[in-house]
Amino acid sequence: MLKRIRLHIAVFFTVIGPGFITAMVDNDAGGILTYSQAGARYGYLPLWTLLPIAILLVVTQEMNSRMGAVTGKGLSDLIREEFGLRVTFLVMAVLVVTNLTNIMANFAGVAGSLELFSVSRYISVPIAAAAVWLLVVKGTYRSVEKIFLGACVVYAAYVISALLIEPNWREAAMASVQPVLMLDTAYIAMVIGMVGTSIAPWMQFYLQAAVVEKGITERDYAESRIEVIVGCITMTVIAFFIVVACAGAIWAHGPRDIHEPATAAQALRPFGKYAFVLFSAGLFNASLFAASIQPLSTAYSVCEGLGFESGVNKRFGEAPIFYWLFTLLIAIGAGLVLIPGFPLVRMILLSQVLNGILLPVILIFMVRLINKTELMGRWTNSRFYNTVAWTAVVVMIGLTLALVSINLRDVLGK
Amino acid sequence: MAELLYFTELLDLRVYDLKGRRIGRIADAALVPLIHPVRVDRYLMGGGWTWLNIRYDQIRSISRDGIQLRDEVLTPHHDDEYMLRIARDLLDQQIIDVNGRKVVRVNDVTFEIRKENGCDVLAVLEVDIGLRSMLRRLLQGLLPRGWIRRLQTPIVPNSIRWEFCNIVEPDPQRRLRLNISNEKLERLHPADLADIVEELGPEEREAIFETIDSEAAADALSEVEPKMQASILESLETEKAAEIVDEMAPDEAADALGELEAETSEEILEEMQAEPKTEVEELLEFAEDTAGGMMTTEYVALRDSATVADAVEALQGNEDLLESLNTLFLIDAEGRLAGAVPLGRLFVAAGATALRELATETLIQAPVDEKQDRVTELFDKYNVLTLPVLDEEGKLAGVITADDIISVLRQK
Secondary structure, three states, X not given: OHHHXXXXXXXXXXXXXXXXXXXXXXXXXXXXXXXXXHHHHHOOHHHHHHHHHHHHXXXXXXXXXXHHHHHOOOHHHHHHHHHHHHHXXXXXXXXHHHHHXXXXXXXXXXXXXXXXXXXXXXXXXXXXXXXXXXXXXXXXXXXXXXXXXXXXXHOHHHHHHHHHHOOOHHHHHHXXXXXXXXXXXXXXXXXXXXXXXXXXXXXXXXXXXXXXXXXXXXXXXXXXXXXXXXXXXXXXHHHHHHHHHHHHHOHHHOOOOOOOXXXXXXXXXXXXXXXXXXXXXXXXXXXXXXXXXXXXXXXXXXXXXXXXXXXXXXXXXXXXXXXXXXXXXXXXXXXXXXXXXXXXXXXXXXXHHHHHHHHHHHHHHHHHHHOOHHXXXXXXOOHHHHHHHHXXXXXXXXXXXXXXXXXXXXXXXX | OOOEEEHHHHXXXXXXXXXXXXXXXXXXXXXXXXXXXXXXXXXXXXXXOEEEEEEHHHEEEEEOOEEEEOOOXXXXXXXXXXXXXXXXXXXXXXXXXOOOOEEEEOOEEEEEEEEEOOEEEEEEEEEEOOHHHHHHHHHEOOEOHHHHHHHHOXXXXXXXXXXXXXXXXXXXXXXXXXXXXXXHHHOOOHHHHHHHHHHOOHHHHHHHHHHOOHHHHHHHHHHOOHHHXXXXXXXXXXXXXXXXXXXXOHHHHHHHHHHOOHHHHHHHHHHOOHHHHHHHHHHHOOOOOEHHHXXXXXXXXXXXXXXXXXXXXXXXXXXXXXXXXXXEEEEOOOOEEEEEEEHHHHHHOOOOOEHHHHOOOOOOOEEOOOEHHHHHHHHHHHXXXXXXXXXXXXXXXXXXXXXXXXXXXHHO
């Protein structure tokens, strides 16, 4: 019996990777900004949204990893095979633009976090971009995954920095289980923002591709499912600590709005050097981490969907489009951050709008694909799961559409 | 040169009856490979409520401007299993480019307009991949056909001749009805075939290993990465899996079975033939990262009293080993290792020469429980190509070859 348990743990660790990494990257610069804003402006109040977020995340991510394990094909492959080239092309075009703004936001996160330590962005961003490029092109899947898993551990920085601030835990615990609705546009926008940024289209493509790449099949799917769930829960726990840290450090001393994640780190200074350093280190790590994964994932999805050669194990001449796309995404994403006076905040808002437009399409494709018996065999959704999945889809669509309209107002209004 | 027509142009093409009235548009086209390997046999026309079937011999002419019928008695469309429908079964799907040795995705299909009994028929010429055909797909129906032709000219075409295309069909029944054989795949180099199957989904992989002959399957399976080996063997019928494992080199077979769950690997072993079975079972006893786990039992050993002529005779009985053989081993009456003879030395020695005289001066060897790191070190230090492995009594148990070492080093 003990041997059995040990075997299961061993299998779990060989399967750990894709689901966990995807969920952690979800807390990228944009995510951290959203959670920091929520905590700084409304304190512990928004914590209740994290539980529904975790559920939505688990439902969508589980479908992706199941499709990857059963069909052995990436999401863009499946979309291409079932919905044709034109649809795939449109989806990929929007995905590239969305992800480009995501990548940019993350390089901005790298710049912002290091500027807190007086490192100029003209030094930090080019170095980060070069490092990301080299890591992915020169590293092997195994070594890269190890580095990524290491990066996941650094997220613990948020937990420690929140502990150092000594927030009001009783209040935090109460707020986590007590939904509070206020008829205040800003508050509603904030709640929608938290849910909306937690599920991004690129994650669906990345997770499924990573599951396939790792060679997870039906037989080790049980462990993979657990991994996805553990990953999603861990991600929400980290989000919890970010909100709590900002609530304790900023909101408790006077609620205010922040516009950059680095501002949140700045506000932690009075609570000692460590809280500040850890929060900034967490931001740096998350931004760099996401900036390494998003360009790669985009290049993979596009090339697979459109039928170009892809893969880091191929040489430049064998997969030119793959490498060019990957390189350009990094170069442009990093380059835009360095342009003085570039409207960064507005671009990040725009990226959330594009995310919002693309996400419903992807989610609907996913639920339709996973219910095809030709593809999934006995692994299609059960009726109960379909009810949950469609509810999740409808909720997500409603929320993202609301977020899109709020953001559009901001983008156009300013 | 005969005129070409792309499938993107054929789709939605107008169909005219004998009086020149427009009666519908083309919705799909189908080959019936059992009747003719390249000729489009049936056209599906959307018109009115149902799809109608147009047989190839009911058509007078085909051009980019439309299709003229010569017989307008059309039957309603019934889907049957013998049809390979271009839009449904080919477009956007993955096929194997046997010549280019890779998996590609179909964007479009090029037909040649040929004359048969004075009427036009379409014959599949190429499957199109790459940017040019992608442009056609994206613009199809949005711009007139002539414009698209002009727009695409600057882009280099990228196509695969139909005879080099291998369609992957997981359903065995349908494979038979569509006359798909995977014979072309058997002629590929095993390493190339392994790369190809690694790119496919599990169902397609299984289909390929089920249909190609066991020898080709065994060679390819040896080249597939260990984790995938296990999932392929598990997905196959036990009998077929055993047939394939029978054909594999014993060390490769043992490695593959070692990845499986104990129950499955026992089932496969039970189905195997007696001789390879015992060899594989013996190898399975050793830990993976020791000399015993790395070695194979395929080697040629002779008594230490043998001559060059004896050696040549022995080799004649072991022809399937010759491709990779580079060393002969000498054993004494108790089976203990006595020497190693590099194969090249046989060529310059007279037939009556004793093999003992040709043996290397120092005999490099390893015990079965030697650690993997130490084994690779021996290869590096002494530049051996084949390392003999001895059991506790000093008997020759197996050999490790340089290609095993390369795989080990690559995995690190």
